[in-house]
Amino acid sequence: MxxxxxxxxxxxxxxxxxxxxxxxxxxxxxxxxxxxxxxxxxxxxxxxxxxxxxxxxxxxxxxxxEPHHHPLMKQINEWETQSTAKIHQVAEDARTLLLDGLNTHTNNISEALKRITQELTKARTDSNFIETELVEWTKKLNDCKKNLQESSTIGVHQDDKTTSFISKIFVSVTANDVFDRLIGEIQIEEMGHVIVQRASPYSHTAVLGKFEYTTGEHRFRFKVEQYHENKWIFFGILSKNVTLQACPHTTSSSYGWVARGNEVVLNGSCQPGYNGYKNEMKVNDTVSLCVNCAEQNISLVNERTQCKYEIPVDLSKCPFPWQLYLGLFYLGDRVRILP
Structure with missing residues (x-):
């Protein structure tokens, strides 16, 4: 002071x-x-x-x-723990789907081998066979062996389009489904691999696949072997919980595409031009249908034009399990499900 x-x-x-x-x-x-x-x-x-x-x-x-006790370090540690847990969960889901796919694949080959066994047993018992049958059996056995070793219908992929530094891994299964349940004047041929419309001159008919899908991603390929000039074929899915009906475009829980005009079916209701859909299908075209349970959507690709269309599926309207759902309308229309 x-x-x-x-x-x-x-x-x-x-x-x-x-x-x-x-x-x-x-x-x-x-x-x-x-x-x-x-x-x-x-x-x-x-x-x-x-x-x-x-x-x-x-x-x-x-x-x-003790720099590791800094709050920001704790934030990084929490991120690492949460990210690792997510990676482990994705990997576990992929393992589960892969095991399911391998089991289905092996069972399918076992069924094919069982049929060959029956044919060989009968041939040996009756002692009644010729050279061409030997060639055919040999080819079937080689095909079974090749399919067992290669598992060509199952693949493990990484999403290269991701912007993250860790790509997402997923399992895809090209399912060996067959046509199983039908309604209307439709015929299933060639052990479930072909459907043909037999109504004259036209009538709505439909068929379901044999298997059910609740997880993962599944791809199917169809060849349009006969296609009426007025054009009407439906490719899609249906919930197992819904009664099979002949008209996919009016059946609740049905989702898919009509090969006529530009009609997209969402929960049994037609939405023309949805997501830019444009029908360009022709006779002998091959279409690929992807059923993605994980992402809750389905997509359709015309392999000739390479046009791809995708629609989301509302689980509240189409709950799991899903089944393949195809519809024919005109007499003689014919679709083959490819192996």
């Missing part, structure tokens, strides 16, 4: 006693008593500043000695 040489004013604190000091910090006029109190208050504030200083110093020491 400095002794004032100017005209003395009253103490700012008590407003009674003449001041004898002016605080150079706050420029307050203070009497002796309050000047001492002011100095004591400043001393207490100094101690607080020193304490803050010491605490900050200790924080710096702690951070240097």
């Amino acid at each position: 400095a002794l004032s040489t100017t005209k003395r004013s009253l103490c700012k604190k008590c407003s009674k006693t003449l001041s004898i000091f002016i605080c150079p910090g706050c420029q307050s006029d203070l009497c002796t008593e309050h000047a001492n109190e002011h100095r004591e208050e400043l001393a207490r504030q100094l101690e607080k500043v020193v304490l803050d200083h010491d605490q900050l110093t200790q924080l710096i020491v702690d951070q240097k000695s």
Whole structure:
């Protein structure tokens, strides 16, 4: 404190006693008593500043000695744990789907081998066979062996289109489904691989696939072997929980595409031109239908034009399990499901 040489004013604190000091910090006029109190208050504030200083110093020491305890480090650790858990879950889902696909694939080959076994047993018992049959059996056995070793209907892929530094892995299964249940004057031929419309001259008919789908991604290929000039074939899916009907475009839970005009069926209701759909199908075209249970959508590709169309599936309207659902209308129309 400095002794004032100017005209003395009253103490700012008590407003009674003449001041004898002016605080150079706050420029307050203070009497002796309050000047001492002011100095004591400043001393207490100094101690607080020193304490803050010491605490900050200790924080710096702690951070240097244990940098892994920093809050931002904890945030990274939590991200790592959560990301690892997600990766483990995706991998486990892929393993489950792969095992299911391999089991189905092996069972299909076993069924084919069983039929060959029956034919060979009968041939040996009857001792009634010729060279061409031997050639045919040999070819069938080689095909079974090749299919067993290659598992060409199953693949493990990584999504190269992802913007993340870790690509997503997924299993795709090209299912060996067959036509199984039908309604209307439609005929199933060649052990479930072909459907033919037998109504004259036309009538709605439909057929379901044999298998059910609830997980993963499944691809099917169809060849349009006969196609009436007026054009009406339906490719899609139906929930197993819904009764099979002959008209896919009016059946609740049906989703798919009509090869006539540009009609897309969403829950049994036609939506022309949905998502830009344009029908360009011709006789002998091959179409690929992808049933993606994981993403809850289906897609259709005409392999000749390479045009691809996709529609989402509302699970509240079309719950799992899903089944293949195809419809024919004109007499003679014929579709083959490819292996």
